Every structure is written in structure tokens, then in C-alpha cells.
Amino acid sequence: MIKISPFSKKVYQLTKQVPKGKVTTYKQIAKALNTKAYQEVGQALRNNPYAPKVPCHRVIKTNGLIGGFNGKTKGKEILKKISLLKKEGVKIKENKVLNFKTILFTFS
């Protein structure tokens, strides 16, 4: 049993709600939580205790670019997640998502 921060927990819940073939942004999640700790969202995903349960690869930056999980981070296995995302129908070019605004999922 791992211990997680209450904030991260919410982040996971929201991230789980993201449907397949869509993506969301850190800002949207933070906004859904009524906060501005965008970085906290990223940090929560970085923890990612629920690997397949939480599609962290579906969470990207606000400008449509992929997060730091593609070369900045040491682990390159995350690249696989991006590939998976592409398989789901999300077109990714280099490090950015195509039609990003179209497939963007919000927590309205």
C-alpha cells in the first residue's frame, strides 16, 4: 500500500476520466481541482503509482506539446506510452499532438 498525496489522488481520478483517443492538459486538470498548481499535476503523474490505470501520456502541455516524458526524462520507456497514444488514434508529430484542440478533453 503506497501513500499518495491528496492532491495527486485527485489528479489520478481526473486523469482516469479521460476517454481513450483524447488528451487533456495540466491546466485543465488544475482548473478542475480549482487550483493553479499545474506543476503538481505533472509531479503527481511522475509518481504515477497507477501505471496503466492512469494514462499519464494522455496529459500534455497546454500549448499542445507533449510533456517532459519524451527525452527530458531519463526513462525512455515513456516513449512507449506515446506510441500507444498514437495507436489509440491520437496523431502525434515529433513531440506535439495534432488536432490537439479537437481531441482535447475538458472536465467541464
Next chain:
DNA sequence: ATTATGACTTATT
């Protein structure tokens, strides 16, 4: 309580 860090964002150069 204080300091340091960050899978971010926005503004400025």
C-alpha cells in the same frame, strides 16, 4: 517553520 524542487505557465527578450 524554512528551504529546495518540479512530467508547468506566462511574459519578456
Next chain:
DNA sequence: GAATAAGCCATAA
């Protein structure tokens, strides 16, 4: 449009 600096919020030590 790209690179740099500063800002903001929560967590960990």
C-alpha cells in the same frame, strides 16, 4: 517563433 526569466502552488526533506 525560439530561448530565458520569473511566477505560482503543493510536496518532500
